[in-house]
Amino acid sequence: MSERTVPSAGRSEPPLLVAGGTLVDPVARRTRRADLLVRDGVIAAIEAGISEQLPRRGASTIHRIDATGLLVMPGFVDIHVHLREPGFEYKETIATGTRAAVAGGVTSVACMANTRPVNDSPAVTRFILERAHAAALAKVFPVGAVSLGLAGEQLAPFAGMYDSGIVAVSDDGMPVMDAELMRRALECAKMFGMPVIDHAEDRALVAGGVMHEGAVSLRLGLRGIPAAAEDVMVARDIALAGLTGGHLHVAHISSAGSVRMVRMARAAGIRITAEVSPHHLWLTDEAVTDYRTNAKMAPPLRTEDDRQALLEGLADGTIDCIATDHAPHHKDEKDVEFDCAANGVIGLETLLPLVLRLVEHGVLDLPTAIAKISSEPAAILGLPLGTLEVGRAADLAIVDPQREWTVDPSQTFSKSKNTPFEGWKMRGRAVYTMVDGRTVHEERPAGTHAKAGEAEREARP
Amino acid sequence: MLFARPHLLGLEGLTAPEIDFLLDSAESFKEVSEREIKKVPALRGRTVVNLFYEASTRTRTSFEIAAKRLSADTINLSASASSAAKGETLTDTARNLAAMRPDAIVVRHPSSGAPDLLARHVDCPIINAGDGAHEHPTQALLDLLTIRERKGRIAGLTVAIVGDVLHSRVARSNLFGLRTMGAKVRFVGPPTLVPPGFSELGAEIVWDLHEGLKDVDVVMMLRIQRERMNGRYFSSLDEYSRLYCLSADAVARAREDVIILHPGPMNRGVEISSTVADGPYSVIMDQVTNGVAVRMAVLYVLVGRRKAEAESETVDSEGGAPVALAAASPRRAATGE
Amino acid sequence: MSPTARDDATRVVLDAPQIQRALARIAHEIVERNKGVEGLGIVGIRSRGDLIARRLQHEIARLEGESVPIGAIDVTLYRDDISRGADHHLVQITEIPWEVDGRTVLLVDDVLFTGRTTRAALDALMDFGRPRAIQLAVLVDRGHRELPIRADYVGKNLPTQRAEEVLVRLSESDGVDEVAIRPAGPRIAAVPGPGGESKQTARTTRARRA
């Protein structure tokens, strides 16, 4: 697949040495002790013992980060994020969303098109990129709409949006019900090497449902959404991907049936990739008990059997990557009757510890787990990101894997607080996040960081 | 103290002694309704708000009579959920109501879980008078009381619940209550209205009416909502009635001493034949009487207790009766609240 | 259930024969005062007042050869101190299966203390009709009235400290007939423990608040 060039800030700052850390290489799938030198925003060298050699090389002004006991990883790439700007700035802005991203070690995000106006034109794409540039935090890669206004009727201008910078197309949130339109989208996106990101839910089968259909929905008296609502859509779109040769990317896969079909489709040579969200990996429909609206999302949290199938799919590579589906909503959209509550949860700031938990639980080894949020998702979008390679942008997440913390919604950098993980004890946190060699987030030692975080938030208009 | 919960949101999770306590209390309250002066001063000066987002003359009246017989003041607030959706949210309403300092809120709402939401926003007892397809605990309590009176027990009975179980809060509350009290529950209806997932909640699923009524002690008919029979869940009301109308023939499959409950109002000739509705098995009038008694018991237990807790801290300084401390403390210790 | 585990300080003030004699005497007084039992009805206050009422009915029948109509009331719903008696026990059934109108009603309780239970019982009775007269019989009057109420028939006047507890136990409910006084103790410390013991405390409470 052709890789797109990503403009780099390319500032002339003094070189930076990340010394004494353990590097996690998601491509080679290994870890090793080495120093990493950043110069002009790119990774200039990766070697053991650079720190001893440096004086001889005559670099006098050099910044240094002591990464002893820390893990040095490529900055994370989250290919499913809702930044809400333009149009829903009360939920999130590009500035607050990317601030939340870098706080979680995420240095690149792909943002969905369901803004107001919808990102179905080069103008909106350019607007998003301008705002991202102004925020100067995480890199932002817009996803264009499949259909004008997400109405599911007419194709959006892929070529214009591509030239302006989109990396994929999706009607995320408003599944494309018209099979013919989906076919044409796959055909057209193929010309640009872009995937069609598929929010696979058959809206007729969703039928007003608000959670997974099963014993829990029957117990709570909530209208259920059968897993088949996802399965039939995945089945349909696999057939269309086979027909067109287009790249189908299944977003937030949630059912055991879908995982099986993706596995079979890939074996049959169909160009298909899939992502799963951390909440589908760690929660089930039981989380809805007591009508907790922060456990409401689309597709819904499913059963333990589905969850196990997702973990398996992740382990055997059927599921390529993990993406947050970060979907901020205002308190007033969640603190309502379950039926009326908005779908979605925030996820950027809890992504890393929930991925590290997979390692803890023996689902994946560390480099593979990190690959699922760096090199793999970057590859799906054809971005030269998410790797630790000399010559590549110095987008880094320097992680303290032992740092323990408790999820406190009042402490999020995101404008919204709708996390289903409130009160969870987490382990692992990005202590430095760098984009193009520039530190965009720095975690103070435990105990002081909360205050620092507050100060930063207050400083924002 | 046998009922220490702050609210009555549903029967799910209540223990058998808790349900027994409410039923025993209700039995005592029945006597009050048989007096010439059908009123006791127990909740004098207390305010009960009936907050109804769905029209339900029957349930609202029953709660209102119950509150009045306990001398509580009642305020009826009706709102259509659709108009509420445009304006004030339930959360806002809750906050406004809380400012009026009611002693209990009885709530009926088309959304499952709305009483839970309300309970998170106000600090007075919330009594669920029916939420969406979730629960209708006082209806199930009155059904349990009726069954217990007629059968002398609940444990060991087999109860068939017939009809649109999927959309029925009465069916769910009865399932939870009956199972806790040791009865067997059979759901009878077509698969569109009785999805197999209910077996995971402990119900036996039978699609055939005659088979479903075999040897049951109690038949509970659910009201069929005509608007559901729109060709999606079932072809038509006629089709439904053809298979599930409770006829004398079907009743003959049940035990000889079977009783038939119906939450009313009945669709005669649709879900129940007139012969059966007016027949000797029908205990529908008992249900109405027991409804008031059960609601009196629930209001008294939740509101009366609250009064006790609010005042018990000041007892010692008033020098009134030091027993309150002695009596209150073991109850708290025993319930862990 | 066994009687309360007795601590040393508890002192029995009436034993079974003394209780029996007191009730027999009260029965005599009732018959004498009312010149027979014509138009009389007995109502015991739950719980224990109703047991004593039944014994009085029996004693009166022995004297007069006539069974006086009997009833029982639960006054919980009439109390001004639901809060005080905070043991939120089961409201028991009230049954007075005869016309109260025009009768002389003999109200019976085990212990007369503040007078508040009697006040509640008077209110409750009035809701059942208009008795010709109401008389009050109690097994023990322990003083400390808070309302202008006095008993017409008293088994024993028992001077007590306000904080002391008077424990009435009857064979029908407690397996033994006796009245005892327990000194005021550390109230809260006295009651932890499983159901059995807290139930005991609840009973004690009922006796004391009479």
Ligand SMILES: [Zn+2]
């Ligand atoms: Zn989506």
